[in-house]
Structure formats: structure tokens, C-alpha cells
Amino acid sequence: MAKSKLIPGKYQYDIGLDQGAGAHLVAWSTGLMVFFATLALAVNLGLNAVTQSWVSGLSGSLTVEIKPPVTDEQKAASAETLKKVLWLAKQHPAVEKSRALTREEILALLRPWLGEKAPDSLPLPAIIDITLKKDVDSAALIADLNKIAPDAAVDSHADTLSDVKTLVATARMFVLLLTGVIILLTAASIAGIVRSKLAIHAQEVETLHLVGASDEYIARQFRHHTLKGAMKGALGGVVCMVLAILGVSYMTHTIDTAIFPHVRLMPLEWILIAAAPVLAGSLIAHFTAQRTVMRELSKLA
């Protein structure tokens, strides 16, 4: 491989690798793979952010539910229990803040089941939302609550948290597996393209050998061509993916954050999304081309 006499600074291949119908196959193939790898990476980072949002939202709080009173006697007991719970929450060192939900708020929670017009006579439970201080053990508080209000249900969201964590861990595992498959597919497709190019240019390769070119001299041309194509394709793939992420982000910005927390990536994460697939795609292309060419050439006379 040499610098062209005609265009200074531009590399010229002895083998016609950058000509013909398949000249841009590496770029297309790598571009497509990098698009999917970037998608997988973005989904992974997104899942991480969503998990953190859900976990921090759930793990720092307790919900106390006092059964809905039916009789007047129960109403008085329920009011007494509510007072006790609020008093305890106010005194307890583990509690940051606490408050009882209003009737309207409770009705809003029940609206999916009861509809817009719930009867005024409907007995409702009392619900107390307790926000815990950071990094405190809620076990003592739960024990104290159980003592003063044995009939109340105390929900530390442990089951929900566990389910969310399991679900997200499974999804992330699947995404990781998918990324592995994408990497393998990229390497396999590049090896296939390089092999076909070797077959297409077999006579040129033989001529180069016969005029004294070493395997390394020939491999360098394939390596350079593949790396250039892979970098072009990878950049294209990343640009498409970033545009897709911005598009999805724009379309989902109106969704309730309680259902779908808005994921805000840090600058470093954006750099990771942009750079890692390009770097990985290029390195995979480079080493796959080198290995494939050297292996195929070693079979020749």
C-alpha cells in the first residue's frame, strides 16, 4: 500500500478493495451492528436509570394503611390509630416526614377501580405516607408501628422492590446477551466479507505474492480498508441511534414520570454511547480482518 502519486495524502490500495459493488459492505454491515449495539447500550443505561429512580422512590418510604371503618365505633378507633401513627412518625428518629393522604388523594388512587363518581358514604382506609431518612434501617420503625397499630398494614415495598429488581436484572442480562450476539455477528460478517474479497481479488493477491509481497504487506491493505469502512459505518450507526434516542425522548416526555421516569443521561454516558460502539466496532473489524486474511493467506502456496 502506498500514497498515491495523484492525490497527496490519500492511500491507494494495490488491490482494488475500494472499487466495485461490494466496496462499502463493511461500512453497511458495521453501521447496522453499531446501531443495534448502541441501542442495547442505551437501553442498558436507561434501565439502570429507571431502576435507580424506582428503587430510590420505593426504598425510602413506608405506607401505613388503616382499615376502612364501617361502624361509628370503628371510626373512632380508626381516628385514634391515625393520631397514634402520626404522633409516632413525628417523634421517630428514622422518619424524615410523614403525612396522611387526603380523602381526594385516596379517591384518586382508587379511581381506576371505582370510576369518577365514588359515593360519599364509601368507607375509605386511612393512608399515611412516611418518608424515611437516608440510609436508616426501617425495621425498628415497623416494629414500633406494629405495636401501636396492630391492625394497620405497614408496607415497606420490599416485595415490589424485589420484583422490580429481578425484572430489571433479567432485562439487563438479556440486553447484555444481545450485545454479545451483535459482537459475534459483526465479527462473523466482517470475516465473511473479507473472505469474499480475498476470493474476488485472488489473482491480484497472487500477483502481489509473486512480485515479493509478504502476507503482512497484503494483510495491511485489507486491514486498512476494513478499518476505514468500519469507522465510517460505525459513525453513521451512532449518529442514527443518537437521533433515534432524541426522537424517542421527545415523544415520551409527556408520559407520567411515576410510570416511566425520564432518563437523563450524564455527559459521560452520552460520550460512552457515542464512543464505545465506534471504538468496539472498529477494533473488532480491524482484528477480524487481520486474523482472517493471515489465516487465508497461509493456506496459499
Next chain:
Amino acid sequence: MTIVKFSNVGMRYSTGPEVLHDLSFELQQGSFHFLTGPSGAGKTSLLKLLYLGQHPTRGIIHMLGRDLTAVPRRELPMLRRQIGIVFQDFRLLPHLSAFDNVALPLRTSGLAEKDIKRNVTELLEWVGIGDKMEARPPTLSGGEQQRIAIARAVINRPKLLVADEPTGNVDSEIGTRIMHLFEELNRHGTTVLIATHDDEIVTRFRHPQMRLENGTLTEGPKRKVKAA
């Protein structure tokens, strides 16, 4: 000094019949031979063995002082750089200019670009292609392509030059100039072997002949090989 030594060499392509049988001969440094024989006699196959394009299926070949059976693959390029080849079908790389085609053996040897430019320009002018250095082979005539192929073969001042019908596509004046170029190289010590059907060239340039018939050497610098 012996440049080429064949001892009981035979060759076949894949599982086909043997195309060369029991060839035993030596080519000394500075010798000049014509390789003649009818079509299908095995001339091109013999040239392939000489330019390390094929392995013999039996026998031993010593080339430039090395037993080829003992030469590891990574050292073959070094040996090939000492052999100049003119292919019958030229084997020029179609997307490279005339200049870059001739420069190939120098580039594979790692010569500096300024030396490559000087040497290639000089040689292309000598073979009459000085004004078409940037032209690509498909745009040139058969004779011009052949002269580029010859320039590529001799640019490295090889120790052994093998040529398959080098005057086949050129007029007699260019043919004569090419033969003089080969003789000039030969005078500087290059061993030359030219496969040709051109009786006029063989008669005019009185060099010894090696004649192949049905894969067997019937005339030439044979050497006696003791039976094992």
C-alpha cells in the same frame, strides 16, 4: 555459481496427470536460455516452478542457493524479490497506473518513494511508456501492457528472470529492444530464461535452448543425477 538446480522434479496439478517428469538441470549465474517446445509441453508449468508459483510434487529444487523444501513460508517473499517474472497474460493490476504497477516490487521491498520515482520513471521512459505513466492498463494496447510487465519484472535487477512469451504482443522493433534489455541485464549477471514460440528471436539471438516435449527435457543444460 548455480542459480537453479532441479533434481528429478515432477509436477502435477491437484490429482491430474503428471505434466512435468523427472526434470534435472542446472542454470548457472549469468546464463541465458530459451525455453522452447510445442504448446502443452509444460513450459508454463516449468516457469511456475521457477518463479515459486507452484510446489513440485516430487524431486528437489535448489533456488538461489536454498533448498526450497526447507524454506519456511515467511522467507518466500525474500526469494521472490530476486526473481523477475513476465507473465504471458501480463498480470498487471488494472486499477493501478503504469507507474504504480512497475513500482510494486520496489514498494514490497520497502524502498523509499523518491528512489522508486527515479527508478520507475527512468525505466518506463526506456521502454517507451514515459508519456503514459499515469495510464491504467485497460486503456493501453497489448504491446504497451507487455512493456509495463517487462519493466515490472526487471525493476528490481533480479538474479533470475523468467519470461513467458515476452515478445508475443509487440512489433519486431520493440521485440528487439526488449531482447537487448534482457541481454543487458544478463551481462550484469542476471540469469535469463525465456519461454518462446518465436523462432526468429531464437535464431537471431543465439542463446542455448532448453526444449520441453511432453513434460520432459529433450535438449538443454541437463545434469546427471545418480540413482538413489
